Structure formats: structure tokens, C-alpha cells
Amino acid sequence: MTLLPTHPNFKSHFTELLSRALNTFSNADLGINIEFARPKQASHGDYSCNLAMQLAKPLRQDPRTIATLLINAMPASPYLEKIEVAGAGFINLFLTISTKQQFPRIVLEERKEFGCSNFGTGKKIQVEFVSANPTGPLHVGHGRGAAFGASLANVLAATGFSVTREYYVNDAGRQMDILAVSTWLRYLELNDLAILFPTNAYQGEYVRNMAELIYKAHGNHYVRQHDLLTGDIASVRIKGEEDSEALLDQLIADTKNLLGEDYTYFHNFVLTEQLGDCRNDLMEFGVVFDTWFPEQALFEDGAVAHVIKLLEQKDYLYQKDGARWFRSSDFGDEKDRVVQRENGQFTYFASDIAYHLNKFQRGFVRIINVWGADHHGYILRVKGALQALALDSSKLEIVLVQFAVLYRDGVKAPMSTRSGEFVTLRELRQEVGNDAARFFYLLRKNDQHLDFDLDLAKSQHNDNPVYYVQYAHARVCSVLEQWGENLSILATADTAVLTSTVELSLLRKLIDYPEIVDAAARELSPHLITFYLKELAGEFHSYYNSTRFLVPEIPLRLARLSLIASIRQVLVNGLTLLGVSAPDKM
RNA sequence: GCCUUGGUAGCUCAGUGGAUAGAGCGACCCCCUCCUAAGGGGUAGGUCGCAAGUUCGAUUCUUGCCCAGGGCGCCA
Numbered sequence: 085m086t087l088l089p090t091h092p093n094f095k096s097h098f099t100e101l102l103s104r105a106l107n108t109f110s111n112a113d114l115g116i117n118i119e120f121a122r123p124k125q126a127s128h129g130d131y132s133c134n135l136a137m138q139l140a141k142p143l144r145q146d147p148r149t150i151a152t153l154l155i156n157a158m159p160a161s162p163y164l165e166k167i168e169v170a171g172a173g174f175i176n177l178f179l180t181i182s183t184k185q186q187f188p189r190i191v192l193e194e195r196k197e198f199g200c201s202n203f204g205t206g207k208k209i210q211v212e213f214v215s216a217n218p219t220g221p222l223h224v225g226h227g228r229g230a231a232f233g234a235s236l237a238n239v240l241a242a243t244g245f246s247v248t249r250e251y252y253v254n255d256a257g258r259q260m261d262i263l264a265v266s267t268w269l270r271y272l273e274l275n276d277l278a279i280l281f282p283t284n285a286y287q288g289e290y291v292r293n294m295a296e297l298i299y300k301a302h303g304n305h306y307v308r309q310h311d312l313l314t315g316d317i318a319s320v321r322i323k324g325e326e327d328s329e330a331l332l333d334q335l336i337a338d339t340k341n342l343l344g345e346d347y348t349y350f351h352n353f354v355l356t357e358q359l360g361d362c363r364n365d366l367m368e369f370g371v372v373f374d375t376w377f378p379e380q381a382l383f384e385d386g387a388v389a390h391v392i393k394l395l396e397q398k399d400y401l402y403q404k405d406g407a408r409w410f411r412s413s414d415f416g417d418e419k420d421r422v423v424q425r426e427n428g429q430f431t432y433f434a435s436d437i438a439y440h441l442n443k444f445q446r447g448f449v450r451i452i453n454v455w456g457a458d459h460h461g462y463i464l465r466v467k468g469a470l471q472a473l474a475l476d477s478s479k480l481e482i483v484l485v486q487f488a489v490l491y492r493d494g495v496k497a498p499m500s501t502r503s504g505e506f507v508t509l510r511e512l513r514q515e516v517g518n519d520a521a522r523f524f525y526l527l528r529k530n531d532q533h534l535d536f537d538l539d540l541a542k543s544q545h546n547d548n549p550v551y552y553v554q555y556a557h558a559r560v561c562s563v564l565e566q567w568g569e570n571l572s573i574l575a576t577a578d579t580a581v582l583t584s585t586v587e588l589s590l591l592r593k594l595i596d597y598p599e600i601v602d603a604a605a606r607e608l609s610p611h612l613i614t615f616y617l618k619e620l621a622g623e624f625h626s627y628y629n630s631t632r633f634l635v636p637e638i639p640l641r642l643a644r645l646s647l648i649a650s651i652r653q654v655l656v657n658g659l660t661l662l663g664v665s666a667p668d669k670m
Numbered sequence: 671g672c673c674u675u676g677g678u679a680g681c682u683c684a685g686u687g688g689a690u691a692g693a694g695c696g697a698c699c700c701c702c703u704c705c706u707a708a709g710g711g712g713u714a715g716g717u718c719g720c721a722a723g724u725u726c727g728a729u730u731c732u733u734g735c736c737c738a739g740g741g742c743g744c745c746a
Contacts, residue, residue, distance in 0.1 A: 121686085121688085123689080124685095124686095124689090124690095124692080125689075132688090134687085134688065137727080140726065141725090141726070171689045172689075173726090174688075216746095217746060254746070259745075259746060329743090329744095329745075405744080406744090408744095409744090418672070418673080421744090422744045423744095424744085425744045426744060429744085431744065432745080432746055433746095457674080457741075458740075458741055458742095458746095459741090459746085460674060460741065460742090461673070461674090464673095484674085486675075486676095486740075528684095529684090532675080532676075532683085533675080533739060535683095537682085543708090544708055547694070547695060552694090552708075552709090554708090555709075556709095558706075558708090562705065563705045564705095565705095567705085611684095615684065618693080619693080622694090625710065626709090626710065626711085628709070628710080629707090629709060629710035632705070633705060634705050
């Protein structure tokens with residue numbers, strides 16, 4: 085038996101063998117990718133390759149003949165029991181049983197490292213996600229971005245990338261001004277001043293709470309009397325003002341004038357308050373960032389002005405209707421986009437360009453933005469701006485996450501930001517728990533709409549997938565505790581007695597895990613981990629019911645315990661990537 | 671109208687250029703003297719939206735059509 089020093093990468097190993105076989109063909113260089121699949125059916129082997137069928141046409145030969153030639157030309161592998169030609173010309177590879185039986189040991193030796201790889205070769209990569217405006221509590225849509233981004237970053241880190249997790253803080257724009265003004269208006273209310281409160285200002289209860297904090301700390305210090313905001317003129321302005329957004333802009337300008345220096349206090353107060361709340365919320369959710377990148381910095385250090393100047397010099401900007409436009413239609417966008425408004429203010433797009441230039445300057449090899457699906461119209465303009473700056477826009481990968489819709493008692497939960505009527509992430513976490521929330525968010529592909537079933541997430545039944553997986557872990561813990569001996573001897577257990585169908589299937593499942601992590605990283609699809617864990621837990625539960633572990637025969641007992649201990653390790657590793665806990669008892 | 675994502679079992683959804691298309695739930699029938707029944711086993715259930723094309727081979731890729739969700743601002 086060949087003792088495996090560590091977990092071999094079977095796919096690359098076999099690719100190497102087959103490509104050497106292929107090279108013995110005189111006309112071998114056909115640019116065909118050698119790929120291995122894992123057949124669904126055990127009788128089709130552990131790995132399957134369709135190379136011969138792909139070669140059939142260019143070589144003008146029968147695929148089964150080519151397959152036979154390839155097999156004969158393949159160097160021997162210590163891992164292989166046999167190689168077969170099957171079906172229309174598949175090359176099916178069968179691992180030796182002893183190779184498979186070494187996996188419990190490998191898992192127990194590598195522990196947390198099992199499933200990790202050096203696929204990323206330490207390349208600097210950035211994952212930017214959530215990046216919600218700090219203008220109110222995070223809602224369940226942000227929660228999905230948070231769960232997805234955090235797990236994606238974990239997966240990329242596990243596969244050898246040097247990952248920076250970043251949150252871009254929109255602390256400079258108009259929305260922050262609206263929040264500051266909204267808070268000031270609520271503050272005036274607390275001082276018994278009759279004022280207008282525009283319908284498109286922030287309506288949420290948290291705005292009143294902030295106003296109250298300021299009122300308690302500073303009394304009427306920030307009260308300003310002005311007929312712009314009270315009495316007849318205010319109502320006239322509301323009635324007469326058709327464009328409510330323009331009214332808000334005016335209100336912001338008025339407030340800045342009235343408060344002068346004190347406006348900064350309001351702005352900073354609401355920013356600090358909301359950002360702190362957001363940070364806590366995410367931290368409790370198990371989502372942490374390496375960098376919180378403030379938009380304000382891009383204005384303060386002149387990066388925005390600089391990038392606008394660059395684009396200007398390259399003739400990608402022009403004036404129209406008093407505003408300044410970027411020629412994004414030159415890059416496939418359906419129309420040009422404003423970078424500087426008529427009132428002189430830069431749009432978010434302007435600072436976004438500066439921000440992305442900054443990302444490139446920081447030397448990331450790959451830049452991944454996780455955006456809500458509603459931003460998909462932004463992709464072309466941002467990439468266009470990068471191209472205009474002569475940067476390689478393919479370094480920027482944008483992953484869109486669709487919205488999540490909550491269902492309670494089979495009925496859609498209301499979701500309207502404008503009215504302030506929405507379920508916050510914090511409420512969701514309190515209702516279903518962090519684990520269920522993290523797991524449920526990754527129950528669907530990112531580009532799929534997610535129906536989040538609150539009742540299911542809360543239920544403690546076998547149909548709740550998060551409990552199903554965690555329960556498998558708890559069951560292993562329980563068995564090992566009853567066994568009560570030192571776990572370290574399991575790594576050296578003789579597993580040659582693991583030969584039943586379910587045991588072989590479980591061994592194969594262990595072998596799958598690193599390939600699943602690898603695929604999740606390549607495809608930026610952490611949900612693959614979720615599906616894998618459900619399957620692994622399912623096979624384990626089946627094993628548990630069919631087979632007794634604590635049997636009298638010691639070698640058999642140790643072998644089975646070794647297997648379930650390694651399953652436990654893989655469950656822990658996978659759950660860790662998802663940010664879900666693995667409780668010992670349930 | 672344009673962009674985008676979907677349409678796979680009664681429901682919710684995986685999956686894949688290949689071999690007999692999978693899982694969970696629901697339905698029906700079983701399994702605790704036994705390591706946690708928050709579990710397991712079994713039965714039934716399919717024109718992979720429709721049509722053409724590419725291919726040795728298409729549920730998968732292309733195009734068209736039908737249906738559904740989402741997005742299309744000098745908002746972010």
C-alpha cells in the first residue's frame with residue numbers, strides 16, 4: 085500500500101497522466117482541455133474523462149479505440165485500482181480501496197487544513213461587500229450580501245488567496261446630508277417647534293432616537309429659528325414644490341447655512357451612530373472587515389478631483405445642461421452618466437471612479453465587488469471608467485446578489501425602505517438566530533431570488549437544514565464522548581475494515597470536500613459548501629441509523645470512530661467557511 | 671421598450687456538453703429494549719417552458735418565442 089503523505093489532488097494528478105499519454109500521439113496538440121468529472125454512479129468509477137470522445141472527430145477514429153490507446157499509454161498510478169473504457173468512450177478511473185480508506189487519517193491529521201489549498205498562490209485579492217449607506221439599520225437584503233461576501237472571502241482565503249475584506253462607507257454624499265437634516269428636524273420637534281418633515285426624508289424610528297440622544301445631551305443648543313422651516317412659508321414651499329428631491333436639496337442647503345459649524349456636529353453624530361450600529365450588527369453576525377474605506381477620504385485627499393481631471397484630459401468628459409458627463413456610452417453603456425451635478429456636487433459615480441482607481445493602485449490582482457442585483461446597471465459605467473483610465477477592467481469582477489424575500493406563515497413580509505417598514509437584519513437574527521440566518525442565506529445561488537422561510541428557519545425539526553447539519557455534528561460528538569477515550573489514537577486506526585456500501589460512499593464524500601471548496605472558490609459560489617454539507621450530513625445520518633459504532637470488536641470500533649471523527653472535522657471545516665457554529669450538543 | 675435572472679417532481683430548489691436527471695418538503699407505508707427519532711428506510715411522483723440550430727451526444731451551449739421576478743434617475 086502506498087501511504088499518502090497528504091491529500092493528493094487527484095484531478096491534477098490524473099490530468100498529468102492523461103496528458104502524458106496524449107503526448108505520445110503524433111498529432112496530439114489539439115488544444116483540448118482534459119477534464120475529470122465525478123460520475124454519479126459508483127459503477128462508473130471515481131473519476132471519469134471524456135477526452136477520447138472529444139478526440140474522435142479531429143483524429144478521425146473511434147472514441148473507444150482512442151480511449152484504449154490512451155489507457156495503454158498512461159503511466160501507472162499508485163492510486164488506481166483499474167481503468168476502464170465504458171459507454172461511448174468514457175475513460176473511467178477507479179481508486180484503490182486502500183487509497184480511499186486513508187482519508188479518515190488524512191482528515192484527522194490535516195484537521196482545519198483539510199480542504200484548504202494553494203490555488204490562489206497568495207495573490208492579493210479584495211472582496212468588497214455590504215457597503216450599505218450608514219443611513220439606517222441594515223435590512224435583510226444587506227444580510228444576504230453580508231453572508232455571501234463573508235463566506236466567499238472565507239472560501240478564497242482557504243484556497244490560498246490573500247484576502248482583504250472591505251466595506252466602502254458612503255459617508256460623503258447627499259444621503260448622509262438627508263439623514264443629518266432628518267435628525268435635526270426630529271430634534272426641532274423635541275424642542276416643540278412645529279416644522280415640516282418631508283415625506284422623502286428618513287422616516288425611521290431610529291432617527292427620532294438619535295434626535296433624542298442629542299436633545300438629552302445638548303438641550304436646545306442646536307435650535308435655530310427660521311421661517312424657512314416653520315409656519316406659512318414652509319407649507320407654501322411644500323405645496324408649491326413639485327420636485328420633492330429639489331426641496332430636500334434646498335432644505336439641506338438651508339440647514340447648513342443655519343447651523344454653520346454645528347452642522348458638522350450633526351453630520352458626524354449620525355454617521356458615527358449609524359456606522360457603529362452597522363459594525364456591531366455585522367460583528368454579531370460573524371462578519372468582520374479588514375478595512376472600512378471612507379468615501380470622504382477620496383474628497384479630502386483630492387482623489388476625486390484628480391480622477392475627474394484625468395478623465396477630462398483624456399477627453400472623456402463634457403458639459404451639458406450645466407452638468408458634467410462621462411462618456412460611458414463609449415464603453416457600451418446605454419447612455420452617458422453625470423459625474424458632477426448642476427449644483428456643483430459630485431455624484432456617487434464620481435467618487436466610485438476614484439474609489440476603484442484607488443483599489444487598482446493598492447495592487448490587488450483581483451477585485452471582487454459584491455453588489456445587490458439592483459446595481460447591475462452600474463457595471464458598464466464603472467468598468468467603462470476604468471477602461472477610460474487605461475486600466476484592465478477584467479480585474480474587476482462583479483458578483484450580483486439577488487434580493488431576499490421573507491415569508492412568515494406563507495405570506496410575504498413587507499419590505500419598503502421609504503416608509504421605514506422593513507425587517508432589519510438584527511430583527512431577523514433575533515428571530516431565527518445567527519446560524520440559521522447565515523445558512524439560509526447560502527441556500528441559494530447568489531443570482532437566484534431567495535425566499536427566506538422564517539418559520540422553517542426557526543423550526544427545530546428535521547426539515548430545517550441548518551439543524552440537520554448541526555445535528556450530525558452533535559451526534560458524532562455524543563458518540564465520541566460515550567466512547568470516552570483519547571481521540572488522537574483514531575488517526576492511526578486501521579481503516580481497512582471500512583468496506584460497506586455506506587462507508588465507501590462516505591469515504592468518497594470526504595474525498596469530494598477539497599474539490600468542492602476548490603469549485604466554490606473558482607466559481608465564486610459558496611453555496612456549493614452548503615449543499616455539500618447537507619449531503620454529507622444526510623449520508624452520515626443514514627450511516628448512524630444503519631450501523632453501530634461502539635461495537636465490541638475494537639479494530640472495527642476504532643475504524644468506524646475514525647470515520648465519523650473525520651466526518652465531524654469536515655462538517656466543522658465547512659460550517660466554519662459558512663460562519664455557522666458546530667454545537668457539541670443540541 | 672432596453673438590460674438582467676429564472677422556468678427541472680404537487681411545492682421549494684440542486685445539477686450537468688455525456689452514461690438510468692437528483693435532494694428536501696408534502697402524500698402514502700414502515701423503523702426507537704439499540705451510540706440524541708432535531709434521525710432513518712421504502713413507495714408514488716418528470717415532455718428538464720416551447721421550437722429550431724450547433725454537436726458524435728443538448729435538460730446544459732446559440733437564436734427565436736411564451737411566461738415570471740428584478741432593474742432601468744443630475745438617488746445610492
